[in-house]
Amino acid sequence: MQALDYFNARLEATISPMDFLKAKQMNPEKYVLIDVRNGPIHVRNVTIKDAHIIPEQELQSRLNEIPKEKEIIVYCWDVWCNTAAKVAKFLLEHGYKVKELTGGIAAWKEMNFPVTNTNQDNHIPDDCGC
Structure with missing residues (x-):
């Protein structure tokens, strides 16, 4: 693989937090952002x-919640976590248009972009699966 091919593929498969915010502002109905992190609540x-919260461990049983006509942006913890990449691959195999949010929630928080505190009642196993 040539360097140009690598960077083209990388740009096609990922979106930075800043680029996502800009794109979402220009066309808010085009995107669905999904938090796919596993781990303790x-x-x-x-x-x-x-963001919609669909942990990777629940993805198969909740696939019907993800619209195929929109561009799906998935994220996990940080650059060291590959959960979002696993989910992106799975969704691409099922006909979705998907990108991974570069740097996960760690990059998002580092840039002081908007976050929400959630209270979830469902039990997710403590093993993150990263």
Whole structure:
């Protein structure tokens, strides 16, 4: 793979927090942002504002909640977590248009972009699966 091919593929598969905010402002109905993090609820209590919460472990049973006509943006914890990449691959295999939010929620919070505190009652196993 040539360097140009790599960077083109990377840009096609990812979106930065700043680029996502700009794109969402220009066309708010085009995108669905999904928090796919696994792990204990107490560490997932902060999420990106307006994100849908569908942990990777629940994805198959909740696929009907994800609209195929929109561009799906998925995120997980940080650059070291590959959960969003796993979810993106799965969704692409099922006919969705998907990008991964670069840097996950860590990058989003570092840039002081809007977050929401959530209170979830459902039990998710403590193993994050990253």
